Amino acid sequence: xxxxxxxxxxxxxxxxxxxxxxxxxxxxxxxxxxxxxxxxxxxxxxxxxxxxxxxxxxxxxxxxxxxxxxxxxxxxxxxxxxxxxxxxxxxxxxxxxxxxxxxxxxxxxxxxxxxxxxxxxxxxxxxxxxxxxxxxxxxxxxxxxxxxxxxxxxxxxxxxxxxxxxxxxxxxxxxxxxxxxxxxxxxxxxxxxxxxxxxxxxxxxxxxxxxxxxxxxxxxxxxxxxxxxxxxxxxxxxxxxxxxxxxxxxxxxxxxxxxxxxxxxxxxxxxxxxxxxxxxxxxxxxxxxxxxxxxxxxxxxxxxxxxxxxxx
Numbered sequence: 013x014x015x016x017x018x019x020x021x022x023x024x025x026x027x028x029x030x031x032x033x034x035x036x037x038x039x040x041x042x043x044x045x046x047x048x049x050x051x052x053x054x055x056x057x058x059x060x061x062x063x064x065x066x067x068x069x070x071x072x073x074x075x076x077x078x079x080x081x082x083x084x085x086x087x088x089x090x091x092x093x094x095x096x097x098x099x100x101x102x103x104x105x106x107x108x109x110x111x112x113x114x115x116x117x118x119x120x121x122x123x124x125x126x127x128x129x130x131x132x133x134x135x136x137x138x139x140x141x142x143x144x145x146x147x148x149x150x151x152x153x154x155x156x157x158x159x160x161x162x163x164x165x166x167x168x169x170x171x172x173x174x175x176x177x178x179x180x181x182x183x184x185x186x187x188x189x190x191x192x193x194x195x196x197x198x199x200x201x202x203x204x205x206x207x208x209x210x211x212x213x214x215x216x217x218x219x220x221x222x223x224x225x226x227x228x229x230x231x232x233x234x235x236x237x238x239x240x241x242x243x244x245x246x247x248x249x250x251x252x253x254x255x256x257x258x259x260x261x262x263x264x265x266x267x268x269x270x271x272x273x274x275x276x277x278x279x280x281x282x283x284x285x286x287x288x289x290x291x292x293x294x295x296x297x298x299x300x301x302x303x304x305x306x307x308x309x310x311x312x313x314x315x316x317x318x319x320x321x322x323x324x
Contacts, residue, residue, distance in 0.1 A: 014047075016046060021227070026105045027050060031067070047074070051090050052077040052078065054077065085181030129194075147209040150209055231265075234270060245280060311323060
């Protein structure tokens with residue numbers, strides 16, 4: 013059995029649409045050949061939660077809710093644990109599955125090739141047609157697949173131990189580079205990450221964790237971090253406009269709690285771990301050159317759009 017984990021926040025409609033598409037385009041019987049698990053990341057609106065529970069009950073899939081908003085990597089780790097299957101595919105709920113045999117493609121790739129870290133799918137939006145020229149005629153070796161839909165083996169995921177004590181996805185990142193961090197760590201360990209060239213998924217555009225402005229902030233314990241270093245890094249960054257820097261670098265919220273922008277701080281954690289603070293605005297580029305580009309080429313096997321076995 014394979015596990016399909018769906019992360020959601022403050023939204024039952026998109027979750028229903030995704031699960032419906034999964035069931036329509038996935039071979040086999042749900043809860044016999046594959047299972048679906050849904051985790052909500054601490055939605056406060058009880059009406060949304062009640063509707064989400066009804067959706068999951070109607071589809072016959074498992075549902076759980078975080079007691080509070082904990083961020084994407086925490087939710088992904090819970091989904092992996094709840095699936096408790098050898099292979100896990102993670103979806104944010106802003107995806108539509110539109111091609112049959114999608115699960116066979118990723119299962120084949122993960123089981124027929126050695127040292128696979130993570131594997132993702134090509135994405136198109138609702139207005140696009142799939143263009144082979146954009147994705148090529150073979151899977152591509154990458155630092156990490158796009159984080160809204162990708163899969164891996166649980167035995168590989170659980171080898172990654174993070175500075176905050178979490179296993180798998182680095183939970184303290186909360187909302188930036190969570191899939192990239194895992195991919196780079198796996199690359200360090202000699203694993204290969206890939207993007208498949210087929211089949212594509214419909215992506216609605218980063219909607220899963222952008223339903224509430226409160227998710228833009230995080231409280232911070234400065235005894236664990238270098239506050240002045242962080243302020244200096246953000247001040248020098250070209251990403252954020254000057255008026256934003258006036259009150260969004262580090263502040264005390266209405267409850268008297270130290271607060272930072274959670275994406276800016278996650279980027280800081282990522283860059284600090286990899287010792288690329290000087291490249292804060294694009295920290296993945298130097299790390300990719302260091303741990304991904306240096307991995308030797310090798311042969312891979314995959315299934316093309318006609319389910320033909322290919323090797324190169």
